[in-house]
Amino acid sequence: xxxxxxxxxxxxxxxxHLLASGAGRTDIDGVLHWLSALLCERGxxxxxxxxxxxxxxxxxxIGLVGSVTALAExxxxxxxxxxxxxxxxxxxxxxxxxxAALDAATVNAxxxxxxxxxxxxxxxxxxxxxxxxxxxxxxxFALAGRSLTPLAAVGATADTLVLDATPERxxxxxxxxxxxxxxxxxxxxxxxxxxxxxxxxxxxxISRAIAVGRALLDAADIDDLTMRLKALVDSRVLGTGxxxxxxxxxxPADIGHPAYPSSIVVRSRAEPVxxxxxxxxxxxxxxxxxGAVAAAVPDIICLLDPQDGHVLDVESVTxxxxxxxxxxxxxxxxxxxxxxxLVGPRSFGFPLDGTGRQGGLKPMFRRDSRPRHDLTDAVxxxxxxxxxxxx
Amino acid sequence: MSxxxxxxxxxxxxxxxxGPLAKARMLADVILDAQxxxxxxxxxxxxxxxxLPNTAIVLHTPAAQGGWALESALRAAWERTAACVIAPADSxxxxxxxxxxxRLNVPLFVVEGDPAQHALELAAAVASPGAxxxxxxxxxxxxxxxxxxxxxxxxxxxxxxxxxxxxxVGEDGQVLAGKAAAVGGQVRVPVLTLDGKPWxxxxxxxxxxxxxxxxxVTTILRLARAPLAASAAKPKLALARRGAQERLLLEALLSGxxxxxxxxxxxxxxWRFDERNVAVVLRPVVGAPLIDPDIATAGVLAGWGEVFADxxxxxHGDGWVSWWSGPELTANQVMSxxxxxxxxxxxxVPLSAGLGExxxxxxxxxxxxxxxxxxxxxxxxxxxxxxxSFDALGPRVVLASxxxxxxxxxxxxxxxxxxxxxxxxxxxRTLCAVLDCGxxxxxxxxxxxxxxxxISGRLDRIRARGIAFDDPDRRLALHVACxxxxxxxxxxxxxxxxxxxx
Numbered sequence: 001x002x003x004x005x006x007x008x009x010x011x012x013x014x015x016x017h018l019l020a021s022g023a024g025r026t027d028i029d030g031v032l033h034w035l036s037a038l039l040c041e042r043g044x045x046x047x048x049x050x051x052x053x054x055x056x057x058x059x060x061x062i063g064l065v066g067s068v069t070a071l072a073e074x075x076x077x078x079x080x081x082x083x084x085x086x087x088x089x090x091x092x093x094x095x096x097x098x099x100a101a102l103d104a105a106t107v108n109a110x111x112x113x114x115x116x117x118x119x120x121x122x123x124x125x126x127x128x129x130x131x132x133x134x135x136x137x138x139x140x141f142a143l144a145g146r147s148l149t150p151l152a153a154v155g156a157t158a159d160t161l162v163l164d165a166t167p168e169r170x171x172x173x174x175x176x177x178x179x180x181x182x183x184x185x186x187x188x189x190x191x192x193x194x195x196x197x198x199x200x201x202x203x204x205x206i207s208r209a210i211a212v213g214r215a216l217l218d219a220a221d222i223d224d225l226t227m228r229l230k231a232l233v234d235s236r237v238l239g240t241g242x243x244x245x246x247x248x249x250x251x252p253a254d255i256g257h258p259a260y261p262s263s264i265v266v267r268s269r270a271e272p273v274x275x276x277x278x279x280x281x282x283x284x285x286x287x288x289x290x291g292a293v294a295a296a297v298p299d300i301i302c303l304l305d306p307q308d309g310h311v312l313d314v315e316s317v318t319x320x321x322x323x324x325x326x327x328x329x330x331x332x333x334x335x336x337x338x339x340x341x342l343v344g345p346r347s348f349g350f351p352l353d354g355t356g357r358q359g360g361l362k363p364m365f366r367r368d369s370r371p372r373h374d375l376t377d378a379v380x381x382x383x384x385x386x387x388x389x390x391x
Numbered sequence: 392m393s394x395x396x397x398x399x400x401x402x403x404x405x406x407x408x409x410g411p412l413a414k415a416r417m418l419a420d421v422i423l424d425a426q427x428x429x430x431x432x433x434x435x436x437x438x439x440x441x442x443l444p445n446t447a448i449v450l451h452t453p454a455a456q457g458g459w460a461l462e463s464a465l466r467a468a469w470e471r472t473a474a475c476v477i478a479p480a481d482s483x484x485x486x487x488x489x490x491x492x493x494r495l496n497v498p499l500f501v502v503e504g505d506p507a508q509h510a511l512e513l514a515a516a517v518a519s520p521g522a523x524x525x526x527x528x529x530x531x532x533x534x535x536x537x538x539x540x541x542x543x544x545x546x547x548x549x550x551x552x553x554x555x556x557x558x559x560v561g562e563d564g565q566v567l568a569g570k571a572a573a574v575g576g577q578v579r580v581p582v583l584t585l586d587g588k589p590w591x592x593x594x595x596x597x598x599x600x601x602x603x604x605x606x607x608v609t610t611i612l613r614l615a616r617a618p619l620a621a622s623a624a625k626p627k628l629a630l631a632r633r634g635a636q637e638r639l640l641l642e643a644l645l646s647g648x649x650x651x652x653x654x655x656x657x658x659x660x661x662w663r664f665d666e667r668n669v670a671v672v673l674r675p676v677v678g679a680p681l682i683d684p685d686i687a688t689a690g691v692l693a694g695w696g697e698v699f700a701d702x703x704x705x706x707h708g709d710g711w712v713s714w715w716s717g718p719e720l721t722a723n724q725v726m727s728x729x730x731x732x733x734x735x736x737x738x739x740v741p742l743s744a745g746l747g748e749x750x751x752x753x754x755x756x757x758x759x760x761x762x763x764x765x766x767x768x769x770x771x772x773x774x775x776x777x778x779x780s781f782d783a784l785g786p787r788v789v790l791a792s793x794x795x796x797x798x799x800x801x802x803x804x805x806x807x808x809x810x811x812x813x814x815x816x817x818x819x820r821t822l823c824a825v826l827d828c829g830x831x832x833x834x835x836x837x838x839x840x841x842x843x844x845x846i847s848g849r850l851d852r853i854r855a856r857g858i859a860f861d862d863p864d865r866r867l868a869l870h871v872a873c874x875x876x877x878x879x880x881x882x883x884x885x886x887x888x889x890x891x892x893x
Contacts, residue, residue: 245487251457263458265487275487275494279459288459291466291491351435351454352463 003044004113004123006036008210014311015213016109018328019131021300022284022314027072028107034078035110038117045113046122047206048098053124055195058094060085060188061128062112063102065136065153065174070183071107074156080186081115083160087152088188091162098122100197102136102189103129104205111186112206126201128190130208130331131300134282136174137167138343140333141190144200151189155181202331208233216309222324225309229326238287238294238325239276240306241268246319251279251349261349262314266323276325278303280314285348287325295327296345296352298334302326399603400426400445401520403475403498404554409527411512415477415500418484419492424554424598425474427517432510436460439467446473447517449502449510455482461499462491469495477513479506524607527551531611541622541659544615545569545593554598555608559619561591563665565658572596578605580612585624588701590661593619623659634688637705641712645757654753662703663716669725670747670759672767674710675740676775677878687740694738710767712760722746722780734776741775743767748781762788772878802872808856810876814849821849822860823873830861 004012013032039045053059062081064071089095099119101112104127116123128139137148149170153161159181163170178185192200211232219225229235245265266276276294279286284301287294295301303312306324317323333339345352404423406412427447433439434451442448448468455461455478465488468476475498478484484501492499502509516523534547541559545568548557556576558569566574576596584590593612597604637660643653644664657664673691682690688706695704695713704713715725729744736742745767747759762781765788770779781788809815809822821839825846828834832850836843853860860869 245485247458247483247485251459251483261457263485265458265485267487275462275491277459277462277487279457286459288462288466290494291462291464291469293463350459351437 002047002125002207004039004047004116004206004210005044006039009036009039009110009113011210011213011217012109012113012206013213014216015209015211016105016107017311018212018216018302019105019109019209019300020283020311020313021105021131021297022278022280022303022312023106023132023282028068028110030072030075031107031110031114034076035114035117038078038114042117042120045116047125048122050124050126050194050198050201050203053098053122053194055193057097057194058092059098059100059124059192059194059197060088060096061100061102061139061141061190062115062186062188063108063136064111064184064186066178066184068107068184070156074182074184076156076186077158079118080154080158081111081118083158084152084154084186084188085115085119087154087160087162088150088191091150091152091164092191096121096188098124098194099188100124100201101127101206102139102187103127103132104209105129105132108132109206109209115188123206124194124197124201125206126197126203127205128201130202130205130334131298132283133343135171136187136189137171138347139190140202140331140339141192141200142167143333143338143342144196146190146192146196146200148190150191151187153177153185153187155185157182159185161185202333205331216311219309222304222306222309225304226326229328233328235326235328238289238301238327239266239268239270239274240324241266241270241274241276241322243317243319243321243323246317264314264317266325278325279350281348282314284314286345286350286352287327293352296350297348298330298339298343300328300330302328399520399601400428401517401523402426402554402601402604403447404598405520405523405527405604406447406513406516408551409530410516410523411509412475412477412500415502415509417498417500418489419497419499421493421496421498422598423475423498425472425498426601427474427513430510430514430517432507433464436463436467439464439471439473442467442471442473444472446471447475447477447513448473449477449506449513450479450482451506452479452481455479458483458485458488461488465492465495465497465499468497473497475500477502477506477509480504520603524603527607528610528614532614535615535618538618539622541568541619544618544622548611548615552595552608552611555595555604556598557593557595557608557612559591560594561658561661562589563663565665567591567655567659578608578612580609580616582616582619585620590620590623634685634692634706637703638707641705641707644753645760649753660703661701664714664753664756666716666718667720667749667751668714668716668756668759669720669722669749670712670714670756670763671725671729672707672710672712672745672747672760672763673704673742674745674767674771676743676771676773676777679741679775680739682740690738691736691740691742694736697737698732698735707760708764710764712763714756714759720749722749722782726778726780729778730776733778743770743773743775743777744779745770746778746780746782798871798875802875805868805872806858806876809853809858812856814852818849818853819873819876821846822853822858822869823877825850826860826866826870826873 009032085096098121099112099115102108112123128141148167150164161177165173215228215232219228226237243264244267248262249260251261261281264278268274274289277288278284285297287301304324304326305312306322312323334343403425426445428445429443430447431442432449432451433454436454439448450464461478464476477500480501480503531551534551535544538544538547545557545559556570556573558573559567561567573594573596576594577600578595580593582591582593595608640656643649644657691711692704702713704711725746733744745763747762750759766779766781766784769784770777809818824835824838832843832846836846859865
């Protein structure tokens with residue numbers, strides 16, 4: 001049985017940052033310090049696989065909903081994990097035997113560890129996203145038919161909410177509650193059993209985040225990091241260059257999604273010079289190279305500092321920033337037709353069909369006409385470009 | 392929304408210039424020679440992937456929201472060799488999108504209003520290229536009619552014909568107006584003068600040649616022929632003004648460094664001077680009646696025009712200059728033509744002519760003209776119709792260039808003792824011949840056709856009147872005086888035979 005110790009926390013946080021696909025990690029140092037102290041006090045948290053638990057062990061996913069920026073301004077007092085789990089247990093009339101992660105990315109890779117430490121429960125090595133998505137029903141749990149309700153939520157002012165509603169209604173009700181309770185709420189959600197977590201969860205996501213984080217922290221340079229990430233998560237480099245355009249509200253926003261759309265254009269350094277356009281809405285969702293789709297959600301599109309390999313947020317980059325655009329494949333479940341329906345490009349307002357799976361270089365378009373320039377040429381170019389970056 | 396396949400198709404440039412795309416704003420600076428066979432209205436980006444080559448892709452608003460959508464459409468257009476991408480005005484177009492369009496060489500336009508309506512208009516134009524071209528021809532005709540100069544007319548055609556270079560080229564291959572890039576182009580339309588003589592060609596080079604495009608251009612060039620001929624003839628119609636203007640132009644041309652505009656203006660008048668030139672100077676003969684210079688010029692130009700047609704004749708100094716030009720031209724060829732035709736010129740001024748040596752280019756023409764003026768100074772002493780060449784005269788032209796009127800007075804004074812005698816003319820002619828022959832009485836007798844003793848007798852009479860022609864100090868002065876007096880009396884009949892009896 002593995003454990004999560006205080007020493008693992010920096011790697012977990014770093015890996016969770018990469019898997020956030022460009023979403024901000026705005027000041028989670030406070031959470032890290034608190035959690036570190038908690039683990040020092042309570043000892044390491046057991047990290048178990050779902051099949052290591054009795055199959056009927058009651059479990060729930062723990063995750064923060066709302067703004068991480070608001071969390072930095074209005075931090076947790078420390079008893080929120082306990083409160084939220086107790087509230088859900090009271091609703092379920094069952095004590096939880098373990099907790100899992102809603103999404104092992106951003107601060108939500110840390111909150112389940114805090115909950116497990118606070119409650120003295122094991123942490124199941126799985127989550128519902130394998131990355132981060134903006135909506136709480138965009139999970140593999142939901143895809144497997146698990147209901148996200150009843151759920152419990154605790155806000156910054158100790159408001160406790162227990163919610164029974166359909167998933168779509170629950171999302172909207174919870175967002176409304178988050179808005180009035182200070183910008184964030186810690187939730188205990190998707191109550192289920194260990195046996196169902198095995199089939200509905202994305203197993204191994206906490207370990208994966210820690211491994212990715214170790215690669216980020218230990219890599220000697222950007223080339224070393226590229227090779228480590230390639231070996232670990234089959235990542236690939238789309239290009240390295242300078243940000244030449246940065247615009248906000250560049251396309252209509254879906255009112256169901258938090259945050260506004262924005263666009264980043266990177267002019268690649270290598271010859272031939274290419275234009276890498278990144279479309280973001282909190283997370284990076286779409287990458288086009290010279291107009292050709294190179295990666296699309298659910299692919300995890302990330303920005304790295306080409307000098308030191310640090311993960312860059314969409315919100316922290318400015319015009320002129322040097323970036324390396326890296327794509328990490330998401331969990332397999334997201335490339336199934338049902339997965340793409342839930343989190344594919346169309347669900348984010350990009351009317352694109354097909355799949356950007358495994359590098360997104362496979363054409364997202366049907367090729368049913370008589371093209372003179374075949375997309376495969378572009379794919380070959382990009383492959384060469386990607387390798388050149390690695391070497 | 393697709394048009395049926397057409398044997399003749401419009402290009403993007405044509406649609407921009409005289410089609411519905413005239414209302415569109417072009418964002419990318421690319422070549423517009425792609426043909427447009429089809430028009431497709433795209434509301435879902437997937438539709439761009441099934442479009443055929445040479446399609447104008449009109450994006451409906453749902454398919455053009457965000458720079459990424461435009462860039463995707465541009466990419467798909469490039470992959471499918473589509474003709475162009477047209478986006479609605481409310482789409483987001485950033486600099487990087489424009490840069491991508493330019494890099495992929497895909498024309499990108501933005502249109503105001505309903506894209507669907509625009510797509511319909513485009514489809515109508517693409518389906519009926521003939522109507523679009525007829526509109527172009529009509530517009531060109533209207534624009535040409537507003538121009539009066541050669542440059543203006545050719546400039547209008549260049550402006551109105553997208554992707555086509557047009558030039559007016561003279562018979563000798565010189566570009567008279569328009570773009571030099573057009574020389575050697577696919578379309579060539581002869582332009583005649585108003586009296587039907589070959590004058591120049593309108594040539595056009597199409598960047599994207601097609602049979603229909605060539606036909607359209609040919610039609611428009613033909614429309615321009617008559618205005619061009621009229622424009623070219625206009626300067627020639629005002630004879631008096633023409634003389635003054637051409638005189639100025641010639642002086643500018645013969646100045647040290649004529650500029651390009653001067654040379655161009657000369658070429659427009661039909662003047663040729665790039666090959667071997669033989670200059671001709673005409674002047675009234677000595678003793679011709681004095682006529683007002685303007686009237687004389689008008690008469691001489693009119694008379695010259697009747698005999699030598701378009702050969703230039705330009706007032707210059709106290710005469711008129713012309714020149715012949717050709718690669719193998721000799722002075723003798725010009726001499727024979729002049730001798731044959733000069734007497735046919737009907738005007739109130741009796742004319743003589745002098746010829747220069749053949750010489751290359753403008754600089755050569757200048758030299759040849761100077762030589763011709765010297766030869767003409769000799770010729771005018773020989774009466775109407777006389778033609779002298781610089782080559783044949785040799786150094787004698789030096790004497791011809793001396794101030795005649797003053798010299799005559801001096802000579803008449805110096806040789807008054809001879810002139811006053813009854814046989815003065817004979818004595819002066821004899822004295823001149825002897826001096827010409829270096830003092831040899833035998834050669835002088837042969838030249839004058841008299842016996843040597845006759846010469847000796849005349850010389851005795853000359854000495855008897857106090858003319859010491861043997862004195863080396865006086866010989867040259869006497870020789871010049873004789874030459875001048877003989878020139879002045881050139882019109883008088885020779886007196887060789889009578890001299891023989893003395």
